[in-house]
Amino acid sequence: EAEVAQSPRYKITEKSQAVAFWCDPISGHATLYWYRQILGQGPELLVQFQDESVVDDSQLPKDRFSAERLKGVDSTLKIQPAELGDSAMYLCASRQTGTQETQYFGPGTRLLVL
Amino acid sequence: DAKTTQPPSMDCAEGRAANLPCNHSTISGNEYVYWYRQIHSQGPQYIIHGLKNNETNEMASLIITEDRKSSTLILPHATLRDTAVYYCIVKITGTASKLTFGTGTRLQVTL
Numbered sequence: 001e002a003e004v005a006q007s008p009r010y011k012i013t014e015k016s017q018a019v020a021f022w023c024d025p026i027s028g029h030a031t032l033y034w035y036r037q038i039l040g041q042g043p044e045l046l047v048q049f050q051d052e053s054v055v056d057d058s059q060l061p062k063d064r065f066s067a068e069r070l071k072g073v074d075s076t077l078k079i080q081p082a083e084l085g086d087s088a089m090y091l092c093a094s095r096q097t098g099t100q101e102t103q104y105f106g107p108g109t110r111l112l113v114l
Numbered sequence: 115d116a117k118t119t120q121p122p123s124m125d126c127a128e129g130r131a132a133n134l135p136c137n138h139s140t141i142s143g144n145e146y147v148y149w150y151r152q153i154h155s156q157g158p159q160y161i162i163h164g165l166k167n168n169e170t171n172e173m174a175s176l177i178i179t180e181d182r183k184s185s186t187l188i189l190p191h192a193t194l195r196d197t198a199v200y201y202c203i204v205k206i207t208g209t210a211s212k213l214t215f216g217t218g219t220r221l222q223v224t225l
Contacts, residue, residue, distance in 0.1 A: 004157075033212065042201060042215025043158065056212065091157050093213075102148070103213060105157030 002026045004106035006092050012112045020078035021109045025074070025094030031055075033103065034067055034077050035091040043091055049075065050097075082113045118202045123220040124188040126196075132189040132217050136202030145206050147178060148213070149187045151198040158201065158215075161187065192223045 005024040013019050025032050030051050035043035046065065048056040051072040058069065065085070069075040079086055089110050093103040119137040125203055126132040138147065148163040162176045164185075169176045174187040189196055201218040205211050 040217075042217055043213070044215070045212045048212060093157070101207075102160040102163065104160065108157050109154075110155075 004092055004094050004104055006106035006109055008109055009107060010110050012114065014074040014114050015084055016081040018078065019082050019111060021077045021090050023075045023092030023106060026104055028096065029094035030097045032069060032075050033093040035093065037089040037091060050068050084113050087111055087113045118204060118216055120202055120219045122217065125222050126192045127222060128193055128223055128225055129191055132192040132196065132220065132221055133157065134187040134200050138204045141182050141184040141204050145204045147185050148203045148205060149176065150201045150203065191217065194223050197221060197223045208217045
């Protein structure tokens with residue numbers, strides 16, 4: 001069964017450092033999402049791509065976060081500089097284009113900022 | 115997207131049916147009810163969704179009231195592996211739609 005791949009699974013960094021997360025969606029899925037999940041809360045959308053275009057980045061803290069999906073396939077989420085409050089699980093999800101399609105999530109990257 | 119209300123936690127004995135309620139009193143006519151679950155330290159997993167008819171798949175059943183203001187997810191024979199946080203989400207389908215998660219219901223299945 002096809003799955004969404006994410007790496008790394010765990011990342012420990014010091015504040016003010018740069019970090020990057022990678023996501024490879026299910027083949028053929030045009031829509032890709034990055035969510036952030038703080039411990040004890042549900043995931044919150046950071047950015048949504050349709051192919052290589054950003055559809056929604058209203059909740060992305062653009063002063064330090066950036067996301068790209070240059071060829072409309074895999075995607076990278078970057079934080080620079082990292083802050084203590086960025087410690088969270090970063091989840092990637094993908095979806096086929098359609099009206100009732102569901103989102104499939106990867107295993108996530110757990111980030112700890114010291 | 116409409117807001118949902120779920121109990122923060124529930125317990126269920128293994129082998130019994132787990133009935134997880136969700137209120138979505140402000141749901142609009144073009145919003146679907148989706149259920150996802152998240153097992154500890156994993157990404158959310160799709161379970162089931164529906165518009166107004168009851169739905170069943172290999173994982174669960176979804177019962178939606180006639181007025182669509184509430185729904186119940188039923189796991190017919192809960193196992194220890196069903197211990198997870200269950201999220202009820204209502205959303206409009208379409209290319210711009212996103213999942214808006216609440217805090218969900220933490221289901222603990224016990225021996």
